[in-house]
Amino acid sequence: MTDPMDEVIATLRDHPDGPQRLLITGWFSFEDGEVTAGDVLALRAAQEALTRAGIVHDTAWSAGFRADALHLDAAEPDEYGHLLFVCGPLHGEQIKALHRRYARCRRLAVDVSVVDPDAPEVAGFDLVVARDGVGRPRADLSVRAPLGPPPPVVGVVLTGGQGEYGAARRHEAVGALLERWVGGRDCARVPAETRLDSGDWRLCATPEQFLALVGGWDLVLTTRLHGLVLSLRAGVPVLAVDPVAGGAKVSAQARALRWPATLTADTVCERLLDRWWAWCLSPAGRDAARRRARLMGPGV
Known part of the structure; x- marks a missing residue:
């Protein structure tokens, strides 16, 4: 395969003044775009x-995605000789605005x-290397593209119901803490439900389907009793938080299954979540989950 960037670099080097400072943009640069x-x-x-x-190059990011990075409104056109637009369709008002703002730059895509080779969004570029x-x-x-090591895949199985616990419910506060905390971890998050539905493709229809899903994860974060039990049955480490003040069925199952990575609504905090996260992903945590699976009987 030929590298599309070879043509871009050759064009940059052919400039009478040689390669100049370049600004990389894309749909990831627009406030109303997407990354x-x-x-x-x-x-x-x-x-x-x-x-x-x-x-030499800079990259312009959407402030909504990278608040701490360079944004288009701060990337002054006079500071760049070239602009490179990377990836996505050459269509829409955002592309036209880019041409207007960086009209003095040599623009490449x-x-x-x-979609339309004659559209102004396309014609405005000096070079288009299309896919x-x-x-x-x-x-x-x-x-x-170069890739780093893959992060852990984490199933997130939370509940917001269980009205039977009345004033002891801490589900909203616990759920908000866990969502905020896991959102800051370097992991691939997979939201999931233990609830089955044969008519909704987004949910599993059988217990076997759910256990097959769990088996592909490295860790499960859950406030559900069956999130704890079925994860261990699949041999997957689970970080469980009982969302009921004083502890209820999640805590009881953790004791019955002798699973240590369990917190209560009264004790959960980021420090303890960090501690048990590290343990669950360690060889000791993985081995402990596999031992529990063997004790619970044959899996799927």
């Missing part, structure tokens, strides 16, 4: 190629989809 995994991987591939070529829409299709830049 996808593919966009970010394509961006990484472009950044790596530019760095290898010795071309790579790894883009061209589709014109010419032969090219492999997306995301396939070339």
Whole structure:
């Protein structure tokens, strides 16, 4: 496969004044755009190629996604000789506005989809290296991007019901804490339900389906009794929090199954969550979960 960035770099080097400071933009730069995994991987591939070529560059991010990064409104056009748009469709008012703001820059686009080759969004670029829409299709830049080590996959199984516990319910406060805390962890989060539904494709229809889902996770974070029990049956470490003041059925099951990574609504805090998270993902935590699975009988 030829690298689409080769053509971009060759064009930058052919500039009469040589490569100039470059601003990388994309749909990840717009306040009303979106940031996808593919966009970010394509961006990484472009950044790596530019760095290898010795071309100085900055990247503009949406403030809604990266509050601490460079944003378009702070990326002054006079500071750049070139603009590179990476990934996504060349269509819409955001692209037109980009052309207007950076009219003095030499503008290039790579790894883009061209819907209408004659559209002003397309014609405004000095070079378009398309992945589709014109010419032969090219492999997306995301396939070339460098990757870090994969983070753990964490199933998040929470409950907001259980009105039978009345004034002892702490479900809302516990749920808000767990959602905020797990949102700050480097992990792939998978929200899931133990509730079955044969008519809703988003839910499992059988216990076997749910256990198959759990078996693909590295850890489960749950406030549900069966989130605890079924995770251990699948041999997956579980960080359980009993959302009832004083402890109720989640705590009782943890005692019955001798599972230590369990907190109560009265004791849960980020420090203890961090501690048990580390233990669950350690060899000791994984071994403990597998031992519980063997004691509970055959799995699925």
